[in-house]
Amino acid sequence: MLEEEGAMFLNNKAQGYRGHNSNSARNSTEIMVVAGEVSGDLYAARVVREIKNLVADQETANSSPRISFTGMGRNRLAQAGQRQDIRAGRGDIGLSGGLAGLKKHWQWAKKLASQAQESKPAAALLVDYSGFNMYLGRRLRKIGIPVIHYIPPSAWLWGQWRAKWLARYDIQVAAIFPQEEDCYQRAGARSHFVGHPLLDEIPEPRKQRAARESLNDYLKMAGRQELDPGARVLALLPGSREKEIATLIEPLLQAARRLSKKFCLQVIIPQDSDRDITQLADLAGKVLSRIEVLPNRTREVLAASDLALVASGTASLEAALLNCPQIVVYQVGRPTALVGKLLLKTDWISLPNIIAGAEIVPELLQDKVKGDIIYKEAKKILQDPELIKEQLAGYRTIREKLGEPGAARRTAELVIQAAGLDNF
Numbered sequence: 001m002l003e004e005e006g007a008m009f010l011n012n013k014a015q016g017y018r019g020h021n022s023n024s025a026r027n028s029t030e031i032m033v034v035a036g037e038v039s040g041d042l043y044a045a046r047v048v049r050e051i052k053n054l055v056a057d058q059e060t061a062n063s064s065p066r067i068s069f070t071g072m073g074r075n076r077l078a079q080a081g082q083r084q085d086i087r088a089g090r091g092d093i094g095l096s097g098g099l100a101g102l103k104k105h106w107q108w109a110k111k112l113a114s115q116a117q118e119s120k121p122a123a124a125l126l127v128d129y130s131g132f133n134m135y136l137g138r139r140l141r142k143i144g145i146p147v148i149h150y151i152p153p154s155a156w157l158w159g160q161w162r163a164k165w166l167a168r169y170d171i172q173v174a175a176i177f178p179q180e181e182d183c184y185q186r187a188g189a190r191s192h193f194v195g196h197p198l199l200d201e202i203p204e205p206r207k208q209r210a211a212r213e214s215l216n217d218y219l220k221m222a223g224r225q226e227l228d229p230g231a232r233v234l235a236l237l238p239g240s241r242e243k244e245i246a247t248l249i250e251p252l253l254q255a256a257r258r259l260s261k262k263f264c265l266q267v268i269i270p271q272d273s274d275r276d277i278t279q280l281a282d283l284a285g286k287v288l289s290r291i292e293v294l295p296n297r298t299r300e301v302l303a304a305s306d307l308a309l310v311a312s313g314t315a316s317l318e319a320a321l322l323n324c325p326q327i328v329v330y331q332v333g334r335p336t337a338l339v340g341k342l343l344l345k346t347d348w349i350s351l352p353n354i355i356a357g358a359e360i361v362p363e364l365l366q367d368k369v370k371g372d373i374i375y376k377e378a379k380k381i382l383q384d385p386e387l388i389k390e391q392l393a394g395y396r397t398i399r400e401k402l403g404e405p406g407a408a409r410r411t412a413e414l415v416i417q418a419a420g421l422d423n424f
Contacts, residue, residue: 028068029066029067029421030068030120031069033070033125034071034126035074035129036088036127036132037129039128039240040151041088042076043128043151044073045080045082046197047127047415048069048080051412052067052081054409055416067421069082070084070119071084072085072112086112106135113139116140120144123145123419124145130153137166146172146418146419147171148414150176150411151176152175152184155180156183157354163186166184167187173190176193176194178193178401193403194406194411195406206323206324214304215304218294218297225290232266233268233306234266234308235307235309235310236256236269237315238269244311245280248331248369249284251374252309252329253287255371255372255375256291259379260290262379266290266292270293270301280293303322307324307327308324309378311329312328316352319352320351321398323395325388325391327364327378328353329364330350331369332366360390362377
């Protein structure tokens with residue numbers, strides 16, 4: 001069976017296989033899109049919309065292929081028109097979380113590959129979710145489906161074998177960091193630097209005064225407590241996963257409580273709309289009498305904030321692009337921390353520091369994720385404008401390194417080309 005799959009893979013690769021339903025004489029083209037987490041779902045949906053726009057621009061009265069999108073995703077992809085064969089979860093954190101989901105993920109990959117074998121999509125777009133999508137990408141390539149991996153495994157930071165894996169199966173890479181493009185090209189993969197998707201959303205730094213006015217208008221409309229004109233805004237971002245929030249929220253709240261006693265602060269926790277925020281609001285209210293938990297307002301809050309305490313992840317890069325001073329915090333189980341220490345080829349874990357290649361923002365990790373330690377670090381920043389200026393100077397370097405806006409469109413162009421839609 002493996003020999004047959006391998007022969008089919010090599011034959012399809014040699015012939016430049018594009019899927020049985022991608023011929024321009026047909027009326028329908030199926031593209032499989034697979035995203036496994038909230039952020040991947042968001043970025044994938046943007047690419048889907050760009051594909052629709054680009055194809056619509058090429059259409060003529062006599063040549064108008066219908067495009068259908070199938071695969072795995074969440075709310076944003078569903079809104080973009082994806083037929084979801086599998087509804088993705090929120091993702092797991094840490095080594096134990098990943099291992100616990102192995103059986104479920106194997107079943108998902110098997111189902112998607114089986115459906116692809118039957119329907120032969122013209123191309124597959126796999127977004128982030130590296131372990132799962134590496135395995136799925138291999139299976140899809142072995143049945144001859146062109147694959148583009150957008151936001152690929154961070155092989156430039158650890159596990160260079162992953163770059164070789166994608167190269168071996170001729171999976172194209174849509175890299176969002178220039179270091180990624182170089183790493184994958186050295187491994188022999190077809191790699192394209194498309195730029196970081198956040199630049200499409202945050203094309204320029206914030207204007208804090210306007211951001212505060214906008215946030216205040218929202219609070220007023222929502223019947224919430226308005227911002228005190230004399231108060232500084234402190235944002236708490238404990239992450240998007242359940243385990244992140246459970247681990248980080250208490251030390252963040254403890255630090256915020258002490259900071260509120262020393263400074264005039266308005267403390268806000270922005271959370272995405274997929275989550276029931278009632279429980280989080282109840283917990284926060286027991287620690288601080290003046291605190292707001294707002295759904296779907298992360299960037300608005302960051303843009304208006306004087307300081308953010310941020311779980312390591314995409315939010316730290318959002319804060320950097322918005323010129324919001326920050327402290328990055330993170331804590332995982334000891335097995336995960338040990339593995340990370342052995343594998344990571346960088347001295348930092350936050351995206352701002354990794355991209356800059358220097359410590360732009362303070363990182364408080366593992367045993368340092370304690371209320372009193374976070375409080376002391378935050379107090380230093382709130383009391384010293386020079387520390388804020390240094391962060392903002394570092395943020396300019398980060399923005400320069402991330403390229404130009406247009407990541408979703410450039411990725412869509414790669415998918416269109418792979419699917420044969422550029423010739424219809």
